Amino acid sequence: MAETVALTSIKKEKKKEKTFIVITKRLLKNKLAVAGLIIIALQIAMAIFAPFITFHDPVKQNLNLSELPMFSENHWLGTDNYGRDVWSRIVYGARISLIVGIVAVTLGLIGGVILGMLGGYYKKLDGLIMRIVDLLFSFPGILLAMLIIAILGTSLINVAIAISIWSIPTCARIVRGSVLSIKEKEYIMAMKSLGASDLRIMFKHILPNAFAPIIVFATMRMATAILSTASLSYLGLGAQPPTPEWGAMISQGQAFMWTSPHLTIIPGIAIMLTVFAFNVVGDGLRDAIDPNMDIQ
């Protein structure tokens, strides 16, 4: 009996490994997704090694060096109106964007997975949870985020919380849909008849099988989170000066667009590349995970 169980678990592991390899192969065949992965990897590297690849403090002002153009000596991306090095601010901005994005998406996933699981698994709770989800869906995302910020106040942490709450309804619907189909499968019935607890069934047997759409959602949501963080900071509701956040940098740079357009252009390109990267990787993952696709 013990041998059979051990063999089954080895087979399961091998199957999981094979699925992972197949998905990775499919993903790597998608040129855009590969480009996206490279951009994300570079950004992560920038965020981690920020102190080693910058030579100036991103918030330190030097009014003698204000508004230096690009390719200036010691400041290859120039400086802003306070003489702060733009390259340093961009690099540290990558760190902020990634951290806020990760926090927002993680919190959103936790909330969404819990609500989606409960709604999909317990019929009695489903009606109530779905009505809450419908209610949250009745606000355009950015509006919901602004409403939350209006209550909590303006800060980057509150932006992350606002974006996470905005992510909950979509995630809950995705998870609920998966749970509804998975919970009818025979192996779940078998687990129930063996007396497994609901919690064990939900988190050990249903959740791992609902991972694929959750991962795609999380990747795409990173793009939305980074874009929204920048938008809210641009509006003055997120990062506050002198924090080197990309959206806030555009907002500050706008006043000098006539004399120093690079202060607006460079952070915008940074946001666009990052959002683009997460979008194409999300697209690629969705295509790679789709079982209807042929493996060439």
Add this chain to the structure above:
Amino acid sequence: MIAMIVRRFFQLIFLLFGITFLVFSSMYLAPGDPASMIGGPTATESDLEAIRDDLGLNDPFLTQYGRYIANLAQGDLGFSYQTRQPVAEAIAIRFPNTLKLAVASMIIAIIIGIFAGLISALKHNSWLDVTSTTFALGGISIPNFWLGSILILIFSVNLQWLPVAGLSDPWWTAEGIKQLILPAITLGTGSAAMIARMVRSSMLEVVRADYVRTARAKGVKERSVIWIHTLKNAMIPVITVIGLNFGALLGGTIITEKVFAINGVGRLMIDAIAARDFPMVQGSVLLIATLFVLVNLIVDIVYTYIDPRIKYQ
């Protein structure tokens, strides 16, 4: 069909109650004392207490909510803490600008989106397809406040073709149209990209359908195959995307209004959030959320009408 509309209408009423409840309770829970905002720094404790009594802020939550709903039913959204102006009046002055911007953006998004999506699908795997797909991916990745700034830099500052800001002239005048072009492109680009993606995938799916093959086998002209047999059916999911995007555009106006200094509801809301002017925030959020829900309802009804395969149980 009628039963579905009636049912959805009742659901809408409950949803609207939910929205008012959520918005009201959010503002109720928000830190800060409205009385001190109205009274200002010189107000004494007895002044503040009088203001609280006057506004009914000492009443229990449900009493306050009930009064809010009763006032709302009469079109009274309260008054601004900052300017003492009635909220409904402040919104009514600015709403035409927001609507004008949202509609113009939607028109641009539909034209560009359908055109780009069609070219992409009809010239599948060609350089046109690659260009169009890249545009679509770029369009959903580009921050619209940044795009707005760049457009201002090119078309207003360097070329001096279009005005930098404002939306004060009537839209049917030449100046009014000029003022609308840049904000509408800024706001519409993201939606255009989403529509293009949807048109492309939907067309590619329909083009492979049996009935399209049959039409071609019968000798129907290629133009008819595309415009009558393919496009008509491919447009069904596109309409949903267009409807949902219109709702999103209403939300997006908030940012675009700030970029182009447009005196709309979005800008009013941002200023109100910064000043913690809760009745103004409440009113603006309520308006945009209600419009969003109404648009979604209309999309659902149109969707059922044009695709009779959908049955609402």
